[in-house]
Amino acid sequence: MTSRLIDAIAGILDRQGIENGGIETPVPGLRLIRTHGVVPPRHMTYRPSLCLIAQAAKRVMIGDSTLTYGHMQSLVITVEVPVLSEIIEATPEKPFIGATLALDPDIILDVVTRMDKTARPGGPAGLGLVVEEVDERIAAAMIRLIELVEQPAAVEILYPGVMREIAYWLMTGKAAANVARMVLPEGPPRRIAVAIHHLRDHFDEPLSVGELASLAGMSPSAFHQHFKSLTAMSPLQYQKHLRLLDARRRMLTEGERAGSAAFSVGYESVSQFSREYARMFGDPPHRETKRARMALAGALAGPRAVAEAL
The missing domain is CATH 2.60.120.10 (Jelly Rolls)
Structure with missing residues (x-):
């Protein structure tokens, strides 16, 4: 087989x-x-x-x-x-x-x-x-x-x-x-998915765990517990990942500067954005996106070129 x-x-x-x-x-x-x-x-x-x-x-x-x-x-x-x-x-x-x-x-x-x-x-x-x-x-x-x-x-x-x-x-x-x-609509994962879809569509807005819990039909404590069990992260960590991923996309594919990308995805502080970006991607925004562009340009037909699809 x-x-x-x-x-x-x-x-x-x-x-x-x-x-x-x-x-x-x-x-x-x-x-x-x-x-x-x-x-x-x-x-x-x-x-x-x-x-x-x-x-x-x-x-x-x-x-x-x-x-x-x-x-x-x-x-x-x-x-x-x-x-x-x-x-x-x-x-x-x-x-x-x-x-x-x-x-x-x-x-x-x-x-x-x-x-x-x-x-x-x-x-x-x-x-x-x-x-x-x-x-x-x-x-x-x-x-x-x-x-x-x-x-x-x-x-x-x-x-x-x-x-x-x-x-x-x-x-x-x-x-x-x-x-x-x-x-199954009655199961916690399906209800958590409703909140995740809302979070995905509104990740650039201030996060309200209470609002997400209400969408899932749970108490805030039960929602937080089920959310972390399902995703291995808190709702706040999840939102931060979505923000940083979208900011990176904006800088790589649309040429936005770090400050503009930070505000576009909901950050109020560029310095906080740069710190969290470096923690997630290994380098500050300017350096990491420059390295990523060079890697993609030099290996469009190679293994690095398929990284985003894997």
Whole structure:
């Protein structure tokens, strides 16, 4: 199964002429990735998805937690969360090869509600990122999805069924409780997700934990507890990550100066912004963005160029 999965991903990338990089495919939410070298840490936002590694290895840091996964393992993500991600194993002879598939909440909810209640995964949902071994049934379904990449006319007809199959088998794995709670309206993760979406859309505004708790239908103390359990960070830390990520995007892609970017994302003090930026990215804004531009310009076709997609 491993060699079939590697061949399926590599074959598509070969025919697309991509040695190092990732591609969006006609299959909803499916990305295929290959890189022939390690990729340094990059801050980014993960969204609910199944991230599968067919070869090599990767490390993800979220809050105070570190997750490492590799050959025929997957990371099941059921919460939108900022992370630090890096590829820690990859060589020209044995490149990193993987695929990510966005989880379809409508299909997952349909699968969960069709299951007998006694068969639904029990227990509380934990951290919204779980590493588990790749189930052979999920691997086989992923191969069928990858085969649809070059059959776009079949995608609309066949994708829902294969995605439903993947959702069902996820309900039998280590991340089952997380996947179910992600879509069930009565569960804390689903209610926390409502607050996260509001925070994402209003991260540049003053944070009110009470308002977020009210959106989630919880007391402030219960909200804080569930939020940290799910994301490994407090609401304030989460907001700070979103602000700094957007400020970096503004400086890198829109050419904004540090002071302007700081005010745009909600900071009232440029010095505080510079301190927190340096703490998160390793250097003050001007130096870090200059280094990032040089790295991207000098390695557009290399492993660094795919860092933001991983």
